[in-house]
Amino acid sequence: MLLIGNATVLTFDEETPIINNGAVLIEGIKIKEIGETEVLLQKYPNAVFKNARNKVLMPGLINTHTHLYSTFARGMNSKTDIPPQNFIEILEKLWWRLDNTLNEDDIYYSALFAILECIKNGVTTIFDHHASFNYIDGSLDIIAQAAMEAGIRANLCYEVSDRHGQTKSDASLKENERFIRKIQVSQNDKLGGMIGLHASFTLEDRTLNKASELADELHVPFHIHVAEGREDLQDSVKRGYMGVVDRLTKFKILRPHTLAAHGVHIKKEEIPMLKKSGAWVVHNPESNMGNAVGAAPIKDFFDHEILTGLGTDAYTHDMFESIKVANLLQKHQLGDPQAGWNEVYNMAFNNNMQIVSNLLGVEIGKIKENFRADLIIVDYIPPTPIEKDNVYSHILFGMNGGMVETVIIDGKIIMDDREVTILDYERIHRRTREQARRFWERF
Incomplete structure (x- = not known):
């Protein structure tokens, strides 16, 4: 004892x-x-x-939305003549190129080092959203291995998207299915799995239907980016829907316990629809500010009793930092010095706990x-x-x-x-820097 x-x-x-x-x-x-x-x-x-x-x-502390694979982006030359000018260009010029370059060693060391940074900042549970379209099959096992070696709790998923074509989209769904089935028969209650989806605007109807059917079969919810940028909203409207929530609800993606990350551009008219779906929102304040996409309507979510958690989107691994910025962002956005006080506390210390209880069962x-x-x-x-x-x-x-x-x-x-104490931090640090250098050369 x-x-x-x-x-x-x-x-x-x-x-x-x-x-x-x-x-x-x-x-x-x-x-x-x-x-x-x-x-x-x-x-x-x-x-x-x-x-x-x-x-x-x-x-x-608990982080309900992060991306471990983003580790090597820190300090990296994006090798573009013109820096990204908007959210879509940030995705196209940085993140989609990065996740299409990762190999097996990149996945392992970027995950392991990020997890160790979580631990050093007092984060004991994470919900990770992974993408590595150059290495799909078995990628979640690599991250799970890193998580288990470090001793952290982790809920993992693979990001399904049609941006690289149907073959890779189908392979991504299979990776989610393979990992979830493996987790469901294991005795390891430190690991959990969900079906990961990128965002509505990179997902075609066929893929949404297949994903929904798979979720029904496996009895699991989704982890998906929802209305992070205005472009996501515009795409859904162009397809004939009221907005992103309307489209994802029609395909049964927004269902009980689905984690809808961001929610910045959810229309007010869709908020009751979101509430009825039973899905939850995860707020990522620093990432939203850094990408200049706006501020999520947190007060509206709370007014409609939509459970809203707090994450970092890997902008930081320090949840204390995310708590501070979430508090400030609501005050700044609403012009009210009292805004965000109770909401952010509940996100970090009540709602994140409820998300873990339901999705990891501890x-x-x-x-x-x-x-x-x-x-x-x-x-x-x-x-x-x-x-x-x-x-x-x-x-x-x-x-x-x-x-x-x-x-x-x-x-x-x-x-x-x-x-x-559980791992040789200095050795892992050195090896991660070596791997990062190799990754930068390939990027």
């Missing part, structure tokens, strides 16, 4: 939201007991004790008895008291991923004193 004590424990449990000088006892993969440090020390004298004095102990996101022991220790010494009514203020204005000192997943210490 592992006992972490002398911490300010942020439980995210309404019954006892904060425990000063608190302790958490971990037995196996679950939280066995929480309470005051001295009480648990006396009760469990033989437990291994980890001292978290003057530090914050809280649940690991209870995480709270420090509560019998919940999985996915925890982080944050080296945060506040200038003011942390109390039950100001916990979120301290997270929002005081914490960042660089303060994360220890990461525990399923009761196992993955990072301790800012050093990744």
Whole structure:
């Protein structure tokens, strides 16, 4: 048993939201007991004790939309005479070329290094959306291998798109099917699978029909980009639909528990339709700002009780950063200093937890008895008291991923004193840089 004590424990449990000088006892993969440090020390004298004095102990963070394959884009020369001028050109000149260049080693090291960056920033669960049209069959197994080696929780999918032709589109659907069937018979509850789709404007009716039939057969939802750019909306209108939601609903893509990433250009008239579908939205504020596509109507989603989670779209692996920017973006967009406060908190600490519970089937996101022991220790010494009514203020204005000192997943210490313990981080870092250089030469 592992006992972490002398911490300010942020439980995210309404019954006892904060425990000063608190302790958490971990037995196996679950939280066995929480309470005051001295009480648990006396009760469990033989437990291994980890001292978290003057530090914050809280649940690991969850990222419900990211792209691990984007790792090698950092600092890369895009080799274009004219830089991208709009969202479509960003896709065509950068991302679609990148995902069509990846080979087996690229997939592995870009995933592994990105996962390690997630861990170093206190993220213990990710929902990844993968594309590698030069290497489709078996690509999700490569990412799953990286995830398991690093010890993180991961829900994976392959991005189906018709932009490279029907043959590769069909192969992408088969990769989703192969991986999901494999996951469904495995005993590994750290891995999950969904059917990945790129976006409505790169998907033809035939592919949407095949994907919908496959989802019915496998009993899984989708992970898809929805109305990220205005071009997605315009394409659906050109096809005779009200908008993207209208088209995807007609093909039963938007169904219970489907993750609809972005949602920036969903028409107001379509929001009740989205609610009725049972699909969920994942907000990615920094990516939307960086691509200049706009700001998602988060308040409208909440007003219609559409469950909305928070991701990063791989713009960062620091969910503390995404929380901060999501809060600021809503205030800026709506001209209201009160906007985004409750919504962003719920996205990061309630809704992401619900998404994991439903799609991975594990209870995480709270420090509560019998919940999985996915925890982080944050080296945060506040200038003011942390109390039950100001916990979120301290997270929002005081914490960042660089303060994360220890990461525990399923009761196992993955990072301790800012050093990744499960893998040789320095060796992987060196090998990743070598692989990135090779990738840049091929790009």
